[in-house]
Amino acid sequence: MTVPELPISAAAQPSPGEGGAQDVRARLDAAPMSRTQIIAIAITFLLSALDGYDVLSVTFAAPALTVAWGIGKAALGIVLAAGLGGMAVGAFALAPLADVVGRKPMILVALALMALGMLLCAFATSLEELALYRVIAGLGIGGCVAIINPIAAEFANARYRALTVSIMAIGYPVGGMVGGLGAALLLARYDWRAVFLAGFVAALLLVPVVILALPESIAYLLTRRREGSLARLNAVLVRCGQPPLAALAEGGAPRRRGYAAVFARDQIGATLWIMSVNLLLVQTIYFFLSWMPQMIADAGFPATRASLASAVANLAGAAGGLLLGWLARRHSLRGLVSGQLVLMGVMTALFGVTPPVFPLMLLISGLCGFFLFGAASGMYAALATTFGDEARAAGTGFVSGTGRVSSAIAPAAAGWLFHAGLGTASVSLIFGAISLLAGALLFWGWKRFRPC
Known part of the structure; x- marks a missing residue:
């Protein structure tokens, strides 16, 4: 049974002297997962599924694309390599920023890059353009994959942490399977551009879902102290069925990040x-x-x-x-x-x-x-x-x-x-x-x- 979610006015009274990060983590680890936490895990699954689709979208479109443009396997390999290169750069460059500016803002940046890249791919007119646009999409994919793993772990309690991370991870093959079936249906009626447009629409639909339903990570809020941190942290704690804090313990901020x-x-x-x-x-x-x-x-x-x-x-x-x-x-x-x-x-x-x-x-x-x-x-x-x-x-x-x-x-x-x-x-x-x-x-x- 999950802990019921309470509005701020009905939540438990602030807990004095319990602002330490270890104390908050211990309470979250021991408590049943709230509806907010379960929804956060579900969102990481959807984001992982989108990653799976976007990564494989070129392979879905490849048979129709090679016929339409008259290109061979070597040329197609350039496009595949461009996407993988973008993913590597995205993982290296975007993921560390999630430890500085927050998990949620960087998820939105990654989604924007994926949506933009997929939209541009649908309107590419040359192999060089398509390769460039796959780099843009790859930046978002690589960053997103690296950020949703911490989110899945940080919103889980101790008992279900490995399971929630696994649920997030299997979104990737599920997205690939469902995407493959969907791409087959699209290609039966439209040309290869429809495969990329579908990825653009899916990324666009997930943006309001992330904005409205995914809270900022409690682990991030506990370690990144700035003006308004206590209020933001308490808002998320209450949504997760936990009592708000009266104050944050001094000296909790780490000396190094990223x-x-x-x-x-x-x-x-x-x-x-x-x-x-x-x-x-x-x-x-x-x-x-x-x-x-x-x-x-x-x-x-x-x-x-x-x-x-x-x-x-x-x-x-x-x-x-x-x-x-x-x-x-x-x-x-x-x-x-x-x-x-x-x-x-x-x-x-x-x-x-x-x-x-x-x-x-x-x-x-x-x-x-x-x-x-x-x-x-x-x-x-x-x-x-x-x-x-x-x-x-x-x-x-x-x-x-x-x-x-x-x-x-x-x-x-x-x-x-x-x-x-x-x-x-x-x-x-x-x-x-x-x-x-x-x-x-x-x-x-x-x-x-x-x-x-």
């Missing part, structure tokens, strides 16, 4: 550790997601079956992310995420030696997706508690940004290995081993580097 805190002497070890784990994780993820359809086609199956395998992997991945979050309520996240990484590595290697029997390949694809997205959801949960309130968005942005760079390298590296003469089994074994290494590194550093 990247200064991410690379502080007492934090840099944890930063490099979680970054390394994520770099290894995304290598296996993007190898599998990028090359699995082609490997199925190389086994002698038509493109329609390769697409079916991709859909199954995404569906199973959503289930894997949810299950991990649910199990994390009672079991160690350290063991769960490390186990997911190990099993993802095993399944990736197994996929490479699976005989060309489609039902069997479909099963292994589903298991790969299940553990893949489960591991990714667990990584988001680990990120949320590796950095403090004053550096959570910047830290997530840094790790996400380096991950974006790594995600661009993985498919190219796999392609080079295939070109060098290695078979599917050998390449899958290499990337499976990378995931095993990520699991071992995560397990080893969990208690050494994480603050809790």
Whole structure:
């Protein structure tokens, strides 16, 4: 049962002497989640789904676009790379500002960039224009992904934190799946521009939702002291069913924020550790997601079956992310995420030696997706508690940004290995081993580097 939301006049009387950040966090961690908190988590899910659609929008539009413009795969690759580059820059540049000016304002900036980029893409008249506009959209996507992870963690209580972060994370594959179906319907009646216009409309619709229903993060308000901070904090506390504070404790503001805190002497070890784990994780993820359809086609199956395998992997991945979050309520996240990484590595290697029997390949694809997205959801949960309130968005942005760079390298590296003469089994074994290494590194550093 959730704590009822009270208007200011009916809320509990201000609590004297309870202005410390630790006290407020402890009360929020122990209390049931209010309707306001649940709505905030739901909004992060919708934003994540929009990210999933926007990232894949070029791939949805690609078949019609290549016919309309008469371009080949190499030219299309430039557009894909431009979007990924924009996402990396957005994660590096926009996310740290959320630790300075607030989570909510930067979400709105990210949404504005996504909407603008998608609208411009719909009216692009050349490959160069489209690539430029994908950079603009990518800036918003990269920033948004890095900011919604802290929001999901900060509005959750202790019991459901891993689950809420997982719910946020699975919005990405859900957005990709729903977007793919919607794009197919749009392309049946309109041209490729409709795919980008749909993304523009979706981003535009989410702007008033964020403005009206998403409060500023309590964690941010507790660490960023300025004029009116107490009133803003109390307004959010009451909306979350908590008593307002009579005053903020002195000395609570951190000395460092953003990247200064991410690379502080007492934090840099944890930063490099979680970054390394994520770099290894995304290598296996993007190898599998990028090359699995082609490997199925190389086994002698038509493109329609390769697409079916991709859909199954995404569906199973959503289930894997949810299950991990649910199990994390009672079991160690350290063991769960490390186990997911190990099993993802095993399944990736197994996929490479699976005989060309489609039902069997479909099963292994589903298991790969299940553990893949489960591991990714667990990584988001680990990120949320590796950095403090004053550096959570910047830290997530840094790790996400380096991950974006790594995600661009993985498919190219796999392609080079295939070109060098290695078979599917050998390449899958290499990337499976990378995931095993990520699991071992995560397990080893969990208690050494994480603050809790």
